[in-house]
Amino acid sequence: xxxxxxxxxxxxxxxxxxxxxxxxxxxxxxxxxxxxxxxxxxxxxxxxxxxxxxxxxxxxxxxxxxxxxxxxxxxxxxxxxxxxxxxxxxxxxxxxxxxxxxxxxxxxxxxxxxxxxxxxxxxxxxxxxxxxxxxxxxxxxxxxxxxxxxxxxxxxxxxxxxxxxxxxxxxxxxxxxxxxxxxxxxxxxxxxxxxxxxxxxxxxxxxxxxxxxxxxxxxxxxxxxxxxxxxxxxxxxxxxxxxxxxxxxxxxxxxxxxxxxxxxxxxxxxxxxxxxxxxxxxxxxxxxxxxxxxxxxxxxxxxxxxxxxxxxxxxxxxxxxxxxxxxxxxxxxxxxxxxxxxxxxxxxxxxxxxxxxxxxxxxxxxxxxxxxxxxxxxxxxxxxxxxxxxxx
Ligand code: GLU
Numbered sequence: 001x002x003x004x005x006x007x008x009x010x011x012x013x014x015x016x017x018x019x020x021x022x023x024x025x026x027x028x029x030x031x032x033x034x035x036x037x038x039x040x041x042x043x044x045x046x047x048x049x050x051x052x053x054x055x056x057x058x059x060x061x062x063x064x065x066x067x068x069x070x071x072x073x074x075x076x077x078x079x080x081x082x083x084x085x086x087x088x089x090x091x092x093x094x095x096x097x098x099x100x101x102x103x104x105x106x107x108x109x110x111x112x113x114x115x116x117x118x119x120x121x122x123x124x125x126x127x128x129x130x131x132x133x134x135x136x137x138x139x140x141x142x143x144x145x146x147x148x149x150x151x152x153x154x155x156x157x158x159x160x161x162x163x164x165x166x167x168x169x170x171x172x173x174x175x176x177x178x179x180x181x182x183x184x185x186x187x188x189x190x191x192x193x194x195x196x197x198x199x200x201x202x203x204x205x206x207x208x209x210x211x212x213x214x215x216x217x218x219x220x221x222x223x224x225x226x227x228x229x230x231x232x233x234x235x236x237x238x239x240x241x242x243x244x245x246x247x248x249x250x251x252x253x254x255x256x257x258x259x260x261x262x263x264x265x266x267x268x269x270x271x272x273x274x275x276x277x278x279x280x281x282x283x284x285x286x287x288x289x290x291x292x293x294x295x296x297x298x299x300x301x302x303x304x305x306x307x308x309x310x311x312x313x314x315x316x317x318x319x320x321x322x323x324x325x326x327x328x329x330x331x332x333x334x335x336x337x338x339x340x341x342x343x344x345x346x347x348x349x350x351x352x353x354x355x356x357x358x359x360x361x362x363x364x365x366x367x368x369x370x371x372x373x374x375x376x377x378x379x380x381x382x383x384x385x386x387x388x389x390x391x392x
Contacts, residue, residue: 014208064178115148185249192235209239297321297333
Protein backbone atom coordinates (compact mmCIF):
# COMPACT_ATOMS: atom_id res chain seq x y z
CA UNK A 1 0.00 0.00 0.00
CA UNK A 2 2.89 2.32 0.76
CA UNK A 3 5.18 2.76 -2.20
CA UNK A 4 7.50 5.26 -0.64
CA UNK A 5 8.22 4.61 3.00
CA UNK A 6 10.66 7.44 3.50
CA UNK A 7 8.07 10.04 4.41
CA UNK A 8 6.35 7.92 7.01
CA UNK A 9 7.59 5.93 9.91
CA UNK A 10 5.92 3.45 12.16
CA UNK A 11 8.80 3.42 14.57
CA UNK A 12 7.41 4.41 17.91
CA UNK A 13 11.00 5.37 18.80
CA UNK A 14 10.54 8.52 16.76
CA UNK A 15 7.41 9.48 18.61
CA UNK A 16 8.21 12.42 20.89
CA UNK A 17 7.09 12.48 24.50
CA UNK A 18 4.62 15.19 25.56
CA UNK A 19 7.05 16.11 28.33
CA UNK A 20 9.40 17.86 25.96
CA UNK A 21 6.85 20.51 24.87
CA UNK A 22 6.53 23.81 26.66
CA UNK A 23 3.81 25.62 24.69
CA UNK A 24 0.92 23.50 23.42
CA UNK A 25 -2.12 24.48 21.36
CA UNK A 26 -5.09 22.12 21.72
CA UNK A 27 -7.77 22.33 19.04
CA UNK A 28 -11.20 21.04 19.96
CA UNK A 29 -13.75 20.46 17.20
CA UNK A 30 -17.49 21.16 17.34
CA UNK A 31 -18.51 17.51 17.05
CA UNK A 32 -16.54 16.70 20.21
CA UNK A 33 -17.79 19.64 22.21
CA UNK A 34 -21.43 19.69 21.24
CA UNK A 35 -23.74 16.69 21.43
CA UNK A 36 -25.39 16.49 18.01
CA UNK A 37 -28.68 15.17 19.39
CA UNK A 38 -29.14 17.36 22.45
CA UNK A 39 -27.36 20.36 20.87
CA UNK A 40 -25.68 21.07 24.20
CA UNK A 41 -22.10 20.97 25.43
CA UNK A 42 -20.89 17.50 26.46
CA UNK A 43 -20.04 18.69 29.92
CA UNK A 44 -18.60 15.58 31.53
CA UNK A 45 -16.25 15.03 28.57
CA UNK A 46 -15.28 18.70 28.72
CA UNK A 47 -14.53 18.55 32.46
CA UNK A 48 -12.28 15.55 31.83
CA UNK A 49 -10.47 17.48 29.10
CA UNK A 50 -10.13 20.45 31.46
CA UNK A 51 -8.53 18.09 34.01
CA UNK A 52 -5.95 17.06 31.37
CA UNK A 53 -5.31 20.71 30.48
CA UNK A 54 -4.93 21.58 34.16
CA UNK A 55 -2.35 18.82 34.52
CA UNK A 56 -0.24 20.18 31.65
CA UNK A 57 -0.63 23.66 33.14
CA UNK A 58 0.46 22.47 36.60
CA UNK A 59 3.53 20.90 35.05
CA UNK A 60 4.53 24.42 34.00
CA UNK A 61 3.53 24.13 30.36
CA UNK A 62 1.67 26.90 28.56
CA UNK A 63 -1.61 25.82 27.02
CA UNK A 64 -3.74 27.56 24.39
CA UNK A 65 -7.12 26.28 23.27
CA UNK A 66 -8.64 26.73 19.84
CA UNK A 67 -12.29 25.91 20.36
CA UNK A 68 -14.94 25.48 17.70
CA UNK A 69 -18.59 25.19 18.53
CA UNK A 70 -19.99 28.71 18.36
CA UNK A 71 -22.20 28.09 15.34
CA UNK A 72 -23.33 24.62 16.46
CA UNK A 73 -24.17 25.81 19.98
CA UNK A 74 -25.87 29.03 18.80
CA UNK A 75 -27.88 27.08 16.31
CA UNK A 76 -29.24 24.75 18.96
CA UNK A 77 -29.89 27.51 21.50
CA UNK A 78 -31.79 29.46 18.84
CA UNK A 79 -33.63 26.25 17.84
CA UNK A 80 -32.81 26.84 14.17
CA UNK A 81 -34.01 24.10 11.80
CA UNK A 82 -31.50 21.58 10.42
CA UNK A 83 -29.99 22.26 7.01
CA UNK A 84 -27.55 24.81 5.63
CA UNK A 85 -27.52 28.28 7.21
CA UNK A 86 -27.39 31.53 5.25
CA UNK A 87 -24.34 33.69 5.94
CA UNK A 88 -26.13 36.09 8.28
CA UNK A 89 -27.78 33.17 10.06
CA UNK A 90 -24.45 31.53 10.80
CA UNK A 91 -23.03 34.89 11.90
CA UNK A 92 -26.00 35.40 14.23
CA UNK A 93 -25.80 31.81 15.50
CA UNK A 94 -22.08 32.33 16.21
CA UNK A 95 -22.90 35.49 18.19
CA UNK A 96 -25.29 33.56 20.43
CA UNK A 97 -23.10 30.47 20.61
CA UNK A 98 -19.77 32.18 21.25
CA UNK A 99 -20.93 34.03 24.36
CA UNK A 100 -22.16 30.73 25.81
CA UNK A 101 -19.03 28.88 24.73
CA UNK A 102 -16.77 31.45 26.39
CA UNK A 103 -18.68 31.12 29.63
CA UNK A 104 -18.43 27.32 29.55
CA UNK A 105 -14.65 27.40 28.99
CA UNK A 106 -14.22 30.00 31.67
CA UNK A 107 -16.16 27.83 34.13
CA UNK A 108 -14.54 24.47 33.37
CA UNK A 109 -11.04 25.93 33.55
CA UNK A 110 -12.04 28.04 36.56
CA UNK A 111 -12.87 24.79 38.39
CA UNK A 112 -9.13 24.07 38.24
CA UNK A 113 -8.17 27.59 39.29
CA UNK A 114 -7.17 28.53 35.74
CA UNK A 115 -8.17 31.88 34.19
CA UNK A 116 -9.41 31.72 30.62
CA UNK A 117 -9.05 34.67 28.21
CA UNK A 118 -11.14 34.80 25.04
CA UNK A 119 -9.53 35.85 21.74
CA UNK A 120 -11.59 36.01 18.55
CA UNK A 121 -9.54 36.37 15.39
CA UNK A 122 -10.22 36.88 11.72
CA UNK A 123 -8.16 35.65 8.80
CA UNK A 124 -6.58 39.09 8.48
CA UNK A 125 -5.56 39.10 12.14
CA UNK A 126 -3.29 36.17 11.40
CA UNK A 127 -2.18 37.18 7.91
CA UNK A 128 -1.51 40.93 8.12
CA UNK A 129 1.64 41.63 10.03
CA UNK A 130 0.39 44.74 11.85
CA UNK A 131 -2.58 42.86 13.25
CA UNK A 132 -0.58 39.70 13.67
CA UNK A 133 1.69 41.55 16.10
CA UNK A 134 -1.37 42.63 18.10
CA UNK A 135 -2.77 39.12 18.45
CA UNK A 136 0.70 37.78 19.18
CA UNK A 137 1.38 40.20 22.00
CA UNK A 138 -2.06 39.67 23.58
CA UNK A 139 -1.43 35.92 23.57
CA UNK A 140 2.04 36.47 25.05
CA UNK A 141 0.62 38.63 27.85
CA UNK A 142 -2.07 36.08 28.74
CA UNK A 143 0.53 33.29 28.86
CA UNK A 144 2.73 35.51 30.97
CA UNK A 145 -0.13 35.75 33.46
CA UNK A 146 -0.50 31.94 33.29
CA UNK A 147 -3.96 32.37 31.78
CA UNK A 148 -5.20 30.02 29.06
CA UNK A 149 -6.19 31.79 25.82
CA UNK A 150 -9.37 30.32 24.33
CA UNK A 151 -9.41 31.21 20.66
CA UNK A 152 -11.96 30.94 17.89
CA UNK A 153 -12.53 32.57 14.55
CA UNK A 154 -14.70 35.66 14.88
CA UNK A 155 -17.54 34.04 12.98
CA UNK A 156 -19.87 36.96 13.65
CA UNK A 157 -18.02 39.17 11.19
CA UNK A 158 -16.23 36.63 9.02
CA UNK A 159 -17.78 36.29 5.58
CA UNK A 160 -17.26 33.36 3.23
CA UNK A 161 -14.58 35.15 1.21
CA UNK A 162 -12.54 36.19 4.21
CA UNK A 163 -12.68 33.36 6.63
CA UNK A 164 -10.83 30.21 7.48
CA UNK A 165 -14.09 28.33 7.92
CA UNK A 166 -12.22 25.49 9.57
CA UNK A 167 -10.45 25.66 12.87
CA UNK A 168 -7.73 23.19 11.83
CA UNK A 169 -5.89 25.76 9.71
CA UNK A 170 -6.79 28.54 12.15
CA UNK A 171 -5.23 26.51 14.96
CA UNK A 172 -2.07 25.95 12.90
CA UNK A 173 -1.73 29.69 12.23
CA UNK A 174 -2.34 30.45 15.90
CA UNK A 175 0.27 27.86 16.88
CA UNK A 176 2.96 29.34 14.63
CA UNK A 177 1.94 32.89 15.57
CA UNK A 178 2.32 32.01 19.26
CA UNK A 179 5.59 30.11 18.58
CA UNK A 180 4.02 27.00 20.10
CA UNK A 181 6.12 23.87 19.84
CA UNK A 182 3.16 21.48 19.61
CA UNK A 183 -0.32 21.58 18.08
CA UNK A 184 -2.77 18.84 19.05
CA UNK A 185 -5.82 18.42 16.83
CA UNK A 186 -8.46 16.50 18.76
CA UNK A 187 -10.65 14.95 16.15
CA UNK A 188 -13.33 12.31 15.67
CA UNK A 189 -10.69 10.08 14.06
CA UNK A 190 -7.51 8.92 15.80
CA UNK A 191 -5.10 9.87 13.04
CA UNK A 192 -4.15 9.55 9.39
CA UNK A 193 -4.68 6.16 7.73
CA UNK A 194 -2.99 4.88 4.59
CA UNK A 195 -6.42 3.98 3.15
CA UNK A 196 -10.03 4.86 4.05
CA UNK A 197 -10.49 3.00 7.37
CA UNK A 198 -14.27 2.69 7.08
CA UNK A 199 -14.16 0.76 3.80
CA UNK A 200 -10.75 -0.93 4.01
CA UNK A 201 -10.21 -3.31 6.94
CA UNK A 202 -6.47 -3.39 6.18
CA UNK A 203 -6.07 0.37 6.52
CA UNK A 204 -3.17 1.20 8.83
CA UNK A 205 -2.74 4.19 11.07
CA UNK A 206 0.41 6.15 10.26
CA UNK A 207 2.04 6.90 13.59
CA UNK A 208 4.76 9.30 12.46
CA UNK A 209 4.93 11.50 9.36
CA UNK A 210 8.38 12.98 8.88
CA UNK A 211 7.58 15.03 5.81
CA UNK A 212 4.36 15.80 4.00
CA UNK A 213 4.92 14.14 0.63
CA UNK A 214 2.47 13.83 -2.27
CA UNK A 215 1.82 10.32 -0.99
CA UNK A 216 0.76 11.64 2.41
CA UNK A 217 -1.47 14.23 0.76
CA UNK A 218 -3.08 11.50 -1.29
CA UNK A 219 -3.92 9.60 1.90
CA UNK A 220 -6.05 12.53 3.02
CA UNK A 221 -8.36 11.71 0.12
CA UNK A 222 -9.90 13.96 -2.47
CA UNK A 223 -12.66 16.38 -1.68
CA UNK A 224 -15.79 14.33 -1.13
CA UNK A 225 -13.96 11.10 -0.35
CA UNK A 226 -14.65 9.19 2.78
CA UNK A 227 -11.64 10.47 4.68
CA UNK A 228 -12.00 14.09 3.72
CA UNK A 229 -15.46 14.09 5.23
CA UNK A 230 -13.70 13.90 8.55
CA UNK A 231 -11.76 16.97 7.46
CA UNK A 232 -8.47 15.15 6.86
CA UNK A 233 -7.66 17.53 3.99
CA UNK A 234 -7.74 20.60 6.19
CA UNK A 235 -5.73 18.69 8.80
CA UNK A 236 -2.97 18.03 6.26
CA UNK A 237 -3.10 21.72 5.28
CA UNK A 238 -2.80 22.55 8.98
CA UNK A 239 0.17 20.17 9.28
CA UNK A 240 1.92 21.99 6.43
CA UNK A 241 1.42 25.38 8.10
CA UNK A 242 2.51 24.06 11.49
CA UNK A 243 5.59 22.11 10.42
CA UNK A 244 6.82 24.94 8.15
CA UNK A 245 6.54 27.23 11.17
CA UNK A 246 8.59 24.87 13.34
CA UNK A 247 5.61 23.44 15.27
CA UNK A 248 5.10 19.68 15.63
CA UNK A 249 1.52 18.55 15.15
CA UNK A 250 -0.48 15.51 16.08
CA UNK A 251 -3.96 14.23 15.32
CA UNK A 252 -5.62 12.16 18.03
CA UNK A 253 -9.10 11.02 18.85
CA UNK A 254 -11.07 13.25 21.15
CA UNK A 255 -13.90 10.75 21.37
CA UNK A 256 -12.47 9.22 24.51
CA UNK A 257 -12.46 10.75 28.00
CA UNK A 258 -9.12 12.33 29.00
CA UNK A 259 -7.79 12.48 25.42
CA UNK A 260 -4.62 14.39 26.35
CA UNK A 261 -3.75 11.93 29.07
CA UNK A 262 -4.21 9.13 26.50
CA UNK A 263 -1.63 10.81 24.23
CA UNK A 264 0.77 11.22 27.15
CA UNK A 265 0.30 7.50 27.89
CA UNK A 266 1.31 6.57 24.34
CA UNK A 267 -2.20 6.19 22.84
CA UNK A 268 -2.86 5.97 19.12
CA UNK A 269 -2.33 9.13 17.10
CA UNK A 270 -0.44 10.49 14.09
CA UNK A 271 2.53 12.77 14.65
CA UNK A 272 3.70 15.25 12.00
CA UNK A 273 7.28 16.11 12.86
CA UNK A 274 9.29 19.16 11.91
CA UNK A 275 13.06 19.48 11.86
CA UNK A 276 12.72 23.21 12.68
CA UNK A 277 11.74 24.92 15.91
CA UNK A 278 9.36 27.90 16.15
CA UNK A 279 12.08 30.39 17.04
CA UNK A 280 14.45 29.54 14.20
CA UNK A 281 11.57 29.18 11.70
CA UNK A 282 10.28 32.62 12.66
CA UNK A 283 13.72 34.18 12.57
CA UNK A 284 14.37 32.65 9.16
CA UNK A 285 11.07 34.13 7.97
CA UNK A 286 11.99 37.58 9.30
CA UNK A 287 15.56 37.52 7.99
CA UNK A 288 15.05 35.72 4.74
CA UNK A 289 11.54 35.92 3.40
CA UNK A 290 10.36 39.43 4.12
CA UNK A 291 11.33 42.37 1.99
CA UNK A 292 12.65 45.15 4.27
CA UNK A 293 10.64 48.36 3.90
CA UNK A 294 13.00 50.70 5.76
CA UNK A 295 16.16 51.14 7.77
CA UNK A 296 16.82 52.16 11.36
CA UNK A 297 20.24 53.47 12.35
CA UNK A 298 21.01 52.88 16.01
CA UNK A 299 23.69 54.06 18.42
CA UNK A 300 26.61 52.03 19.79
CA UNK A 301 24.85 51.39 23.12
CA UNK A 302 21.83 49.93 21.33
CA UNK A 303 24.12 47.76 19.14
CA UNK A 304 25.65 46.28 22.31
CA UNK A 305 22.17 45.77 23.84
CA UNK A 306 20.90 43.98 20.71
CA UNK A 307 23.98 41.75 20.61
CA UNK A 308 23.29 40.88 24.26
CA UNK A 309 19.81 39.65 23.27
CA UNK A 310 17.81 42.74 24.33
CA UNK A 311 14.98 44.50 22.48
CA UNK A 312 15.50 47.73 20.54
CA UNK A 313 14.10 50.71 22.48
CA UNK A 314 13.23 54.05 20.86
CA UNK A 315 16.02 55.73 22.89
CA UNK A 316 18.75 53.91 20.93
CA UNK A 317 17.48 54.89 17.46
CA UNK A 318 19.30 57.74 15.68
CA UNK A 319 17.71 57.80 12.26
CA UNK A 320 14.74 56.38 10.36
CA UNK A 321 14.70 55.86 6.58
CA UNK A 322 11.97 54.47 4.34
CA UNK A 323 8.20 54.22 4.43
CA UNK A 324 6.97 51.34 6.50
CA UNK A 325 3.90 50.30 8.44
CA UNK A 326 3.70 48.69 11.86
CA UNK A 327 4.70 45.04 11.53
CA UNK A 328 6.87 45.56 8.42
CA UNK A 329 10.39 44.18 8.27
CA UNK A 330 13.19 46.75 8.59
CA UNK A 331 16.98 46.61 8.48
CA UNK A 332 18.84 47.74 11.60
CA UNK A 333 22.23 49.40 11.07
CA UNK A 334 24.89 50.50 13.52
CA UNK A 335 26.28 54.06 13.65
CA UNK A 336 28.86 53.06 10.99
CA UNK A 337 25.93 51.89 8.73
CA UNK A 338 27.01 48.27 9.17
CA UNK A 339 23.97 45.90 9.20
CA UNK A 340 23.30 44.57 12.70
CA UNK A 341 20.13 42.62 11.95
CA UNK A 342 16.52 42.72 10.85
CA UNK A 343 13.23 42.83 12.66
CA UNK A 344 9.51 43.57 12.63
CA UNK A 345 8.93 47.13 13.76
CA UNK A 346 6.18 47.97 16.25
CA UNK A 347 5.59 51.53 14.90
CA UNK A 348 4.98 53.01 11.46
CA UNK A 349 7.67 55.24 9.92
CA UNK A 350 6.02 58.51 10.97
CA UNK A 351 5.61 57.56 14.63
CA UNK A 352 9.03 55.88 14.73
CA UNK A 353 10.58 59.14 13.54
CA UNK A 354 8.76 61.14 16.24
CA UNK A 355 9.91 58.92 19.10
CA UNK A 356 13.46 58.07 17.97
CA UNK A 357 16.06 58.97 20.58
CA UNK A 358 13.37 59.44 23.24
CA UNK A 359 12.98 57.63 26.51
CA UNK A 360 9.95 55.42 27.04
CA UNK A 361 8.00 57.89 29.29
CA UNK A 362 8.35 60.55 26.52
CA UNK A 363 6.73 58.21 23.99
CA UNK A 364 3.39 58.54 25.74
CA UNK A 365 3.58 62.35 25.69
CA UNK A 366 4.69 62.52 22.06
CA UNK A 367 2.22 60.03 20.57
CA UNK A 368 -0.62 60.57 23.04
CA UNK A 369 -0.96 56.81 23.49
CA UNK A 370 1.00 54.35 25.52
CA UNK A 371 2.47 52.37 22.64
CA UNK A 372 4.75 49.39 22.85
CA UNK A 373 7.83 49.93 25.00
CA UNK A 374 10.04 48.43 22.32
CA UNK A 375 10.67 49.74 18.81
CA UNK A 376 11.46 46.12 17.88
CA UNK A 377 10.78 43.39 20.41
CA UNK A 378 13.61 40.86 20.78
CA UNK A 379 11.30 38.04 19.65
CA UNK A 380 10.83 39.92 16.38
CA UNK A 381 14.52 40.63 15.90
CA UNK A 382 17.24 38.65 14.15
CA UNK A 383 20.70 39.84 15.08
CA UNK A 384 23.53 38.94 12.69
CA UNK A 385 24.13 39.46 9.00
CA UNK A 386 21.10 38.90 6.74
CA UNK A 387 20.49 35.23 6.13
CA UNK A 388 22.52 34.12 9.13
CA UNK A 389 20.21 32.56 11.66
CA UNK A 390 21.33 32.15 15.21
CA UNK A 391 20.96 28.60 16.51
CA UNK A 392 18.47 29.62 19.19
N1 GLU B 1 -15.40 28.57 13.98
C1 GLU B 1 -16.45 27.62 13.79
C2 GLU B 1 -17.35 27.57 15.03
O1 GLU B 1 -16.91 27.87 16.12
C3 GLU B 1 -15.96 26.21 13.62
C4 GLU B 1 -15.08 25.88 12.48
C5 GLU B 1 -14.71 24.39 12.54
O2 GLU B 1 -15.55 23.60 12.98
O3 GLU B 1 -13.60 24.02 12.19
O4 GLU B 1 -18.48 27.19 14.93
